[in-house]
Amino acid sequence: xxxxxxxxxxxxxxxxxxxxxxxxxxxxxxxxxxxxxxxxxxxxxxxxxxxxxxxxxxxxxxxxxxxxxxxxxxxxxxxxxxxxxxxxxxxxxxxxxxxxxxxxxxxxxxxxx
Numbered sequence: 001x002x003x004x005x006x007x008x009x010x011x012x013x014x015x016x017x018x019x020x021x022x023x024x025x026x027x028x029x030x031x032x033x034x035x036x037x038x039x040x041x042x043x044x045x046x047x048x049x050x051x052x053x054x055x056x057x058x059x060x061x062x063x064x065x066x067x068x069x070x071x072x073x074x075x076x077x078x079x080x081x082x083x084x085x086x087x088x089x090x091x092x093x094x095x096x097x098x099x100x101x102x103x104x105x106x107x108x109x110x111x112x113x
Contacts, residue, residue, distance in 0.1 A: 025066075033071055033078050043069050043078065052080035053090070 030040035047066035050057045068087040070079045093100035
């Protein structure tokens with residue numbers, strides 16, 4: 001393939017290369033969460049294993065994307081790896097622990113099945 005052909009189709013070629021995509025993802029995690037490359041690589045690899053809350057295993061046949069890097073929106077500190085559902089549910093209650101406790105109490109009441 002000529003240099004001109006490569007330049008014309010560079011993004012298509014790079015997007016098909018799994019090593020390139022992995023390096024891109026690791027760099028993104030490092031920049032976004034302000035962690036070193038080694039930590040970013042560990043988070044990247046963990047994002048294809050299981051959720052830290054519900055323990056569901058990542059399955060590329062079911063999940064369209066890797067699991068999420070969970071972090072505190074106030075401090076930026078990375079807390080773990082979550083599936084999409086747990087990440088969304090945690091996000092709903094992160095800033096309202098009181099409301100979370102109300103839901104927990106409601107679900108634990110005898111009259112709720």
